[in-house]
Amino acid sequence: xxxxxxxxxxxxxxxxxxxxxxxxxxxxxxxxxxxxxxxxxxxxxxxxxxxxxxxxxxxxxxxxxxxxxxxxxxxxxxxxxxxxxxxxxxxxxxxxxxxxxxxxxxxxxxxxxxxxxxxxxx
Amino acid sequence: xxxxxxxxxxxxxxxxxxxxxxxxxxxxxxxxxxxxxxxxxxxxxxxxxxxxxxxxxxxxxxxxxxxxxxxxxxxxxxxxxxxxxxxxxxxxxxxxxxxxxxxxxxxxxxxxxxxxxxxxxxxxxxxxxxxx
Amino acid sequence: xxxxxxxxxxxxxxxxxxxxxxxxxxxxxxxxxxxxxxxxxxxxxxxxxxxxxxxxxxxxxxxxxxxxxxxxxxxxxxxxxxxxxxxxxxxxxxxxxxxxxxxxxxxxxxxxxxxxxxxxxxxxxxxxxxxxxxxxxxxxxxxxxxxxxxxxxxxxxxxxxxxxxxxxxxxxxxxxxxxxxxxxxxxxxxxxxxxxxxxxxxxxxxxxxxxxxxxxxxxxxxxxxxxxxxxxxxxxxxxxxxxxxxxxxxxxxxxxxxxxxxxxxxxxxxxxxxxxxxxxxxxxxxxxxxxxxxxx
Numbered sequence: 001x002x003x004x005x006x007x008x009x010x011x012x013x014x015x016x017x018x019x020x021x022x023x024x025x026x027x028x029x030x031x032x033x034x035x036x037x038x039x040x041x042x043x044x045x046x047x048x049x050x051x052x053x054x055x056x057x058x059x060x061x062x063x064x065x066x067x068x069x070x071x072x073x074x075x076x077x078x079x080x081x082x083x084x085x086x087x088x089x090x091x092x093x094x095x096x097x098x099x100x101x102x103x104x105x106x107x108x109x110x111x112x113x114x115x116x117x118x119x120x121x122x
Numbered sequence: 123x124x125x126x127x128x129x130x131x132x133x134x135x136x137x138x139x140x141x142x143x144x145x146x147x148x149x150x151x152x153x154x155x156x157x158x159x160x161x162x163x164x165x166x167x168x169x170x171x172x173x174x175x176x177x178x179x180x181x182x183x184x185x186x187x188x189x190x191x192x193x194x195x196x197x198x199x200x201x202x203x204x205x206x207x208x209x210x211x212x213x214x215x216x217x218x219x220x221x222x223x224x225x226x227x228x229x230x231x232x233x234x235x236x237x238x239x240x241x242x243x244x245x246x247x248x249x250x251x252x253x254x
Numbered sequence: 255x256x257x258x259x260x261x262x263x264x265x266x267x268x269x270x271x272x273x274x275x276x277x278x279x280x281x282x283x284x285x286x287x288x289x290x291x292x293x294x295x296x297x298x299x300x301x302x303x304x305x306x307x308x309x310x311x312x313x314x315x316x317x318x319x320x321x322x323x324x325x326x327x328x329x330x331x332x333x334x335x336x337x338x339x340x341x342x343x344x345x346x347x348x349x350x351x352x353x354x355x356x357x358x359x360x361x362x363x364x365x366x367x368x369x370x371x372x373x374x375x376x377x378x379x380x381x382x383x384x385x386x387x388x389x390x391x392x393x394x395x396x397x398x399x400x401x402x403x404x405x406x407x408x409x410x411x412x413x414x415x416x417x418x419x420x421x422x423x424x425x426x427x428x429x430x431x432x433x434x435x436x437x438x439x440x441x442x443x444x445x446x447x448x449x450x451x452x453x454x455x456x457x458x459x460x461x462x463x464x465x466x467x468x469x470x471x472x473x474x475x476x477x478x479x480x481x482x483x484x485x486x487x488x489x490x491x492x493x494x495x496x497x498x499x500x501x502x503x504x505x506x507x508x509x510x511x512x513x514x515x516x517x518x519x520x521x522x523x524x525x526x527x528x529x530x531x532x533x534x535x536x537x538x539x540x541x542x543x544x545x546x547x548x549x550x
Contacts, residue, residue: 022133052158053140055165056224079494083159083454086492090485092227093213102494103461112229155451193483 003028005035011043011112012036015103018050022057029065036072043112044069047105049080059094066099075115077101079108123149123184130178131200136168139180146182147193152253159252160193163231166224167197167247175201175245185250192233192252197245204239211237259348263414271387278370278384279327283342285369290319293358293365300361303352306345315358318399322362326391330400338402346403346410355403359396368391388496416448424457432533433462433495438471446482453486458494468526470501472499480509496536497521500529 001024005014014022014028031063032044038113046062054062077100081089089095102108128139143164145156145174158159164180171178178199200237204210204223225247229235232249241247282289294315297303303311317337325334342355366502370388374381426434433456437449457465467483469475475483487497502510510517523529 003148019137021137052144053161053165055169056227057169081156081492083451083458083489083493084155085162086489087155087450087452087485088158088162088231089492090488091159091230092166093223094227095488096492101492103458107239107461107463107494155447254447 002046003031005031007039008042008109010041010116011045011109012041013045013047015047016050018052022053025058025061029061029068032065033068033072036069036074042116044074044075044076044098045108046076046078046104047080047084047108047113048078049104051085052082054081054085054089054094056092056094059089059096062096063099075100075112077108077111080104125184126182128179128180130168130171130197131176133169133172136165136172139168142180142182143195144186146191147251150184150191150253151192152193153249156251156254158199159231160195163228163249163251164195164197164227165197165237165243170223171197171199171201175199177201185191187215190252192250194248194250198247200244203241203243203245204237205241207237207239263375269528271383273379275326275386275387279323281369281373282326282366289365290315291370293319293362295359295425296361296365300357302357304352306347314345317341318359318362318466322366322395325387325395325398329391333348334398335402338399341405343405346407350406352400352404352408354464356400357397369381390402404533425452427456427460427462429531429534429537429539431461431463431537432530433457433460433465434468434526434530435465436468436471439510441472441475441479443478443482446479449458450482450486450489454489454493457490457493463494463497464496464507464536466498466500466526466529466533466537468500468529469503469506470526472501472506474505475509477513480506480513480515484510484513484515486522498523498529498532500526 001017001020002018003014003020003024005028007013007087012032014026014032016025028046032046035041036044044065046065048062051058062078066078067077078096079102081101098107100111104113123146126142128142130139130183140161144157144161147160148154152160166182168178176199178197178201181196181198183194183196206234210223210225211229225235225237228249230245232251234248234250236248237245239247276297292534294312297311297315298308303314306314318341321334321337325331345355367388370384371381374384384415418428428434432454433451441449451467453467456462467486469483483499484503487499490497502522507517509521521532523532
């Protein structure tokens with residue numbers, strides 16, 4: 001199942017569904033990289049609120065995604081990691097180091113706004 | 123509670139396996155946090171099978187010793203087997219970069235991990251978690 | 255006489271025993287009023303269930319008696335187990351203790367047994383077979399009720415302990431987006447887990463961006479708990495919150511270093527006050543001391 005990607009101003013927002021397969025996640029990664037270029041978006045939000053497990057594959061793919069997006073000059077924020085999932089990741093040893101994570105979509109958008117502002121001034 | 127088993131062939135089976143594990147954990151009375159730890163561990167082990175062994179099976183059982191209850195998950199496959207089990211259990215590959223088989227991580231998520239594997243003879247990984 | 259596979263079922267009796275059991279159950283039903291009276295009297299004489307009124311004892315006695323006979327009749331213990339749990343839920347808050355519950359069930363068993371002696375006293379061989387049918391089932395029932403009570407009691411105690419633990423460590427919202435978690439005393443792995451759960455929940459509920467964990471009141475931590483602290487910090491980060499640890503004693507700092515933590519990467523401040531100020535700085539608040547004001 002394809003993950004829906006919405007354009008909101010300068011950002012792309014992808015909201016992941018619960019029954020996400022490996023193929024879906026890889027497809028999302030590629031779709032976002034494509035659309036970032038087309039839409040000239042400055043930021044990407046991946047909303048993982050619906051995911052009840054984030055294992056090593058998902059973590060690796062999200063890291064790759066953020067890396068590829070950065071190569072295109074945009075920033076990625078992962079939002080909505082559930083508390084139990086966050087703890088499982090920490091316990092397992094999976095870090096999203098170097099990638100911004102926020103509580104939810106609202107925080108993610110606020111972060112991107114701040115970040116864009118800072119880039120303009122600086 | 124009856125045992126349950128499921129086959130591991132495609133990546134979709136990984137999701138099925140961890141959902142069965144989570145459901146059983148919840149039914150046994152594990153906390154949501156622990157149920158997530160169990161589901162994550164199963165996801166890793168199942169993924170190893172699908173990735174390296176092409177086909178395998180997961181067996182879910184409940185265990186009880188003394189007054190304590192727990193869940194036991196056994197993941198078996200007829201794949202290539204692990205060359206160096208000791209190395210696979212060491213934390214050398216964790217965090218960024220290659221994650222290897224993620225076995226040290228799985229052991230941290232669960233209470234017990236036992237592994238039986240020989241090159242050419244497949245792999246069996248058995249993990250247990252006790253209800254707190 | 256219970257089947258080894260399913261302890262919730264009494265083993266089916268033999269043909270002749272089955273007929274006897276039916277006769278026995280009819281007798282117990284017919285003599286219900288009288289036997290129940292006798293039982294309540296023995297309970298009072300034994301000074302059991304003193305926490306309950308006579309009416310309450312009578313009401314419960316009626317239910318127990320009926321459940322008991324039903325268990326003998328159906329050969330299954332499920333209804334009795336459910337009743338035992340329900341009864342326990344009601345009487346535990348009243349202060350009824352385990353020995354009282356075991357006591358009253360044994361008294362009932364005795365009262366019923368005596369009435370069987372009286373009824374079949376003229377024919378020992380029949381009495382013998384009646385007791386063969388009755389005794390194992392009656393004993394199994396006694397155990398079921400007692401175990402049900404004990405399990406319920408243990409559950410209540412666990413819940414109370416949980417509640418006490420939760421109360422003793424509040425997560426405080428001090429300013430918008432800022433949470434403080436002061437920890438005092440000894441932390442065992444279970445308490446550590448609970449603290450983490452509360453904290454992560456608190457971050458989500460309060461939408462906190464900064465958390466100050468103050469461990470001034472914690473003398474020492476073992477490696478497991480120290481590791482748990484590190485996991486908590488990492489989990490909070492994944493939820494978008496920065497954690498500042500304050501009040502780190504030299505001993506605990508050493509423990510952290512021993513388990514491989516890079517203290518340079520952990521956000522630590524000497525004391526709680528300093529930690530709050532740092533948090534406010536991170537959140538973009540400017541706090542001026544009362545006498546000073548910023549230059550116009």
